[in-house]
Each structure stands twice: as C-alpha cells, then as structure tokens.
Amino acid sequence: MKPFLSNRVQSLSESQSLKMSQLCAQLRAEGHDVIGLTLGEPDATPPPVVSEAVAKALSDYASSHYGPVAGMLSLRKAVCRKLQNENSLTYAPEEIVVTVGAKQAIFNAILALINPGDEVILPTPCWVSYSEMVKLAEGKCVFVKTTPESRYKMSAEQLRQAVTGKTKLLLLCSPNNPTGSVYSKDEFRAIAEVLRDYPDVFVIADEIYEHINYVGEHCSLASFPEIADRVVIINGVSKAYAMTGYRLGWMACHSLPLVKACLKLQGQSVTHATMLAQCAAEAAYLDTPDYVAQLRQGFAERKAVVMQMLSEIPGVKCVEPDGAFYAFPDVSSYYGKKYRSASSDSTNSTDLTNFTNFTNLSNLTNLSNLTTISSSSDMVNYLLTEAHVACVAGSAFGEDKCIRLSFATDIPSIREGIRRIAAALSKLV
Ligand code: PLP
Numbered sequence: 001m002k003p004f005l006s007n008r009v010q011s012l013s014e015s016q017s018l019k020m021s022q023l024c025a026q027l028r029a030e031g032h033d034v035i036g037l038t039l040g041e042p043d044a045t046p047p048p049v050v051s052e053a054v055a056k057a058l059s060d061y062a063s064s065h066y067g068p069v070a071g072m073l074s075l076r077k078a079v080c081r082k083l084q085n086e087n088s089l090t091y092a093p094e095e096i097v098v099t100v101g102a103k104q105a106i107f108n109a110i111l112a113l114i115n116p117g118d119e120v121i122l123p124t125p126c127w128v129s130y131s132e133m134v135k136l137a138e139g140k141c142v143f144v145k146t147t148p149e150s151r152y153k154m155s156a157e158q159l160r161q162a163v164t165g166k167t168k169l170l171l172l173c174s175p176n177n178p179t180g181s182v183y184s185k186d187e188f189r190a191i192a193e194v195l196r197d198y199p200d201v202f203v204i205a206d207e208i209y210e211h212i213n214y215v216g217e218h219c220s221l222a223s224f225p226e227i228a229d230r231v232v233i234i235n236g237v238s239k240a241y242a243m244t245g246y247r248l249g250w251m252a253c254h255s256l257p258l259v260k261a262c263l264k265l266q267g268q269s270v271t272h273a274t275m276l277a278q279c280a281a282e283a284a285y286l287d288t289p290d291y292v293a294q295l296r297q298g299f300a301e302r303k304a305v306v307m308q309m310l311s312e313i314p315g316v317k318c319v320e321p322d323g324a325f326y327a328f329p330d331v332s333s334y335y336g337k338k339y340r341s342a343s344s345d346s347t348n349s350t351d352l353t354n355f356t357n358f359t360n361l362s363n364l365t366n367l368s369n370l371t372t373i374s375s376s377s378d379m380v381n382y383l384l385t386e387a388h389v390a391c392v393a394g395s396a397f398g399e400d401k402c403i404r405l406s407f408a409t410d411i412p413s414i415r416e417g418i419r420r421i422a423a424a425l426s427k428l429v
Contacts, residue, residue: 011135015128016396017404020380024390034384035417037391037405040177042242042325044298046284047291050243053283054276063275069267070259071098071250075278078285079250083233087220091252097262098281100273102208102236102249104266107133109204109232109251110169112261114139118168123154124398125328127177127206131398139168143398148319148330152179156190163198170195172221173206175213178328178397178404180321185219192224202258203231208249209324211240211292214300222252229254239324240292241284246277299325302407302414309418313425325408328394331379332401337428338370339382373428376400387424389417 003010017040024036057063070076076093083089099105106129114120116138122130123144131141144162146152159170172191174183183191195201205221222231236249253259266272303320306327310318315333373379376393380403383389394402407414 008136012132017128017392020390020392033388035389035413035420036409037389037417039406039408041244042239042295042408043410044242044295046241046243049283049286050241050280053279057276057279063279067272067275069263069272070096071273072278072282075282078282079252082285083252087223089220089222094256095252095254095259097251097259097266098273098278099249099251099266100270101247102234102238103129104270105234105249105251106204106206108262108265110134110137111265112258113169113202117166119164119166120169120171121159121162121167122171125152125179125394126398127173128396130171151319152176152181153183153187156194159191159194163201167198167201169202169204171204171206175209175323177209177324178326179319180324180326180328182213182215182322183219188219188221189224192221192227196226201230203227204234205231206234208235208239210235212296212299212325213323214303215322232258237281237284242295243280243284246280248273248277248281299407302411305411305414306405306407306418309415313422325406327405327407328402329405330401331403334379334425334428335374336372338372339386339428340370376403379403383421383424386427387420389420
C-alpha cells in the first residue's frame with residue numbers, strides 16, 4: 001500500500017517551541033498551575049492605533065477583498081520609510097514583499113533560492129524552523145557551531161571555512177533566537193568581507209528581533225554595499241509591536257528576480273497577507289517609537305531578574321543575552337543526575353504539594369521510577385512534571401546542553417518559574 005502521508009511531510013520535525021507552548025496552554029486549561037516560559041511573543045497589547053486602524057478597516061470595502069500579492073502599496077511604502085528612517089537603507093516599494101508573518105518571508109526566500117543539494121550555512125544555536133524549511137526545499141544544512149566563548153557568534157573565519165562550491169545561502173539571525181547574541185557592525189563587516197569573495201552566495205538576514213536590543217544600535221548586513229544586492233532582510237511586526245497573532249511580516253530585497261520568484265510562490269499559495277492585518281501593520285509603523293522603547297525597557301528589566309536568579313543556581317551558566325527575550329542557560333552539569341517521583345518525597349514538596357498526576361499525558365515521563373536526565377528534552381520534561389515550568393529543549397535549536405527560557409512574561413511569573421526550576425534542580429541526585 002502507498003504511504004498515506006508524503007515523505008516530505010514525514011521527514012519534517014514538529015516545531016518544539018510551538019509544541020511546548022501548546023502543551024503548556026493545554027495543561028493550564030485543565031487547571032494545572034504551570035508557569036510558561038516557552039512563548040516567543042511579547043505579552044503586551046499592541047499600540048492602540050493598531051486596533052483603531054482595524055476597526056476603521058472593518059467597514060472599508062477593500063479590506064474584505066483581494067489586494068496586491070506583494071501587499072498594499074501604502075504598507076510597502078511604510079516599510080520603505082521604516083528602513084530609511086531607522087536603518088538608513090533605501091528600498092523601493094517594488095523591493096518589498098509583505099508576507100504571512102516573517103516565517104513565510106523566510107520560507108518564500110528559501111524555496112525561491114534553494115535547489116536540491118544546495119548548501120545553506122546555519123550558525124547554531126539557531127531558530128527551530130530554519131533547518132526544517134531548508135529540508136523542505138531539499139537543501140543541505142551546513143551547521144556552524146558557535147560557543148559561549150564567542151557569545152554564540154560565528155566568526156568570519158568560521159564562515160570562510162564553511163563555504164564550499166555548493167554554498168547558496170547563509171542564514172543569519174541578529175538579535176538571535178535562542179541565544180540573544182547581537183552582531184556588532186565590525187563583526188558583520190568581517191562577515192561581509194568574506195561574502196564579497198563569494199558573489200553567488202545569498203544571505204537571509206533575519207532581523208525580527210531588531211527592536212529588542214539591549215546593547216545599542218541594530219546593524220543590518222544589508223548596510224554593506226559590497227553584498228547589499230544579495231541580502232534578503234526579514235522583519236515584521238510580531239515582536240516589536242506585540243502583534244504575533246496578526247501574522248504579518250515582510251522581506252526587503254534589491255534582487256528583483258528573487259522578489260518576483262517570491263511573489264510567484266506567494267500568488268500560488270496564500271495569495272497575500274490578510275488585508276486587515278496589513279492595515280494594522282501600517283498603523284503600527286506610523287506609531288511613535290515610544291511604544292517600542294517601552295517594550296524594550298520592560299524586557300531589559302525582566303532580563304536583569306532572569307540573569308540574577310540564574311546566576312544563583314549552582315552549576316547553571318548563562319551568557320547574558322544582548323537582544324531578544326530569551327535566556328539560554330547551560331544546564332548540562334545536571335545531566336547524569338537522577339530524580340524520583342515527587343509524591344514519594346513529601347519532605348521536598350513545599351508549594352508543589354498540589355503536584356498533579358501528569359502521567360496520563362503520553363509524552364511526559366513517568367516519575368514512579370528513578371530516572372536519569374541525560375539530555376535537554378529529559379530536562380524540560382522533568383521541569384514540567386516536577387516544577388510545573390514549561391520551557392524548550394536546547395536540542396531543538398542545535399545545542400543539547402541548554403534549555404531556552406522566554407522572559408516575555410510578567411516578573412512575578414519569571415521569579416516563581418526560576419525559583420521552581422532551582423528547587424527542582426536541587427532535588428536531583
Ligand atoms: N525568526 C525568528 C528568529 C523567530 O524567533 C520567529 C518567531 O518566533 C520568526 C522568525 C517568525 O516570526 P513571525 O511570527 O513574524 O512569523
């Protein structure tokens with residue numbers, strides 16, 4: 001019998017961050033007291049101008065009908081103004097494609113560029129979806145491992161060593177998910193100098209966390225003229241304006257053949273981003289920068305709490321994130337340790353006495369036996385069952401020593417979550 005599902009979809013991994021977020025939501029809906037440190041989205045509400053624009057657009061005929069595949073001209077102009085004003089980069093509206101979230105912009109660009117066997121350089125740790133998108137395009141990921149010593153940044157030398165005759169694309173994210181690393185202008189200049197020697201290599205510069213930057217100005221790889229024509233900037237309103245649910249992103253690229261290819265893909269798949277979401281995004285870009293600055297300030301305060309609390313947990317090491325809203329602590333000093341059922345150890349129960357039996361959920365570990373933690377996914381299962389804290393395994397990002405904690409949540413939850421993590425780690429034997 002022929003397989004029901006395609007080989008393509010069967011080889012695809014599920015997004016671990018979405019999976020853990022959904023599991024966390026499910027457990028909460030069932031009444032469990034779970035602290036969620038999984039979500040990659042700001043907990044703020046978007047600027048008021050956004051809902052006002054949506055309310056106005058609701059009665060507008062155009063908003064409920066098809067629009068241009070590339071996105072509304074007025075929105076593309078707003079994106080061009082943003083690039084000019086904030087990044088000193090000049091783009092024309094024809095060089096912008098509005099997409100269903102930044103995710104679709106990346107997907108379009110990968111599908112438009114990659115032939116089977118083409119190599120894509122991915123510095124790791126990196127966002128969970130890149131490698132799966134490359135897989136769908138039948139490309140080959142070339143992972144370049146970065147370490148805490150370089151603050152999880154790829155050096156120009158590492159890049160040079162990774163490039164081969166088959167390299168088609170470099171995919172770089174700054175500020176980075178999950179490590180929070182931010183490349184400086186000098187570091188990007190060195191990378192641009194390497195790329196100058198390889199004129200066939202394109203770059204996807206994922207700048208979705210541009211505004212969540214704690215160290216200063218954002219630098220775009222597109223600001224280096226020698227490679228600017230080959231850089232695809234990816235951005236959107238999800239993270240800066242707390243608009244993840246609007247699913248609104250965009251790409252900016254000087255290569256018109258690539259823009260046309262992405263439009264062809266888009267025209268044959270989603271047609272265009274939702275008109276209401278486009279009106280909402282346009283309003284966000286017209287908003288004052290105060291909103292973004294306040295959001296960033298809030299994240300900076302949360303980051304300080306996270307870093308302080310993590311530094312007090314024995315054996316946990318964490319490179320301070322310079323951007324985004326994730327901490328990526330190395331918890332591997334606890335690998336090899338064991339845990340036993342919380343119910344068999346009532347002396348350690350403290351406020352976890354309302355520990356509920358999760359074992360009816362097939363994907364969680366049964367705590368009735370002594371179990372060894374030997375990976376980041378063992379660790380996140382343990383933290384969920386023992387501490388009722390949901391986070392994401394580092395293995396999903398290419399670094400099994402670490403777990404990812406999102407601090408895009410309120411400070412009391414962060415404090416309670418990390419307190420529970422510390423208590424759970426201290427119980428390991
Ligand atoms: N790029 C990175 C690095 C992300 O972390 C995310 C979302 O978490 C995206 C892109 C996708 O953003 P959007 O929600 O706009 O699709």
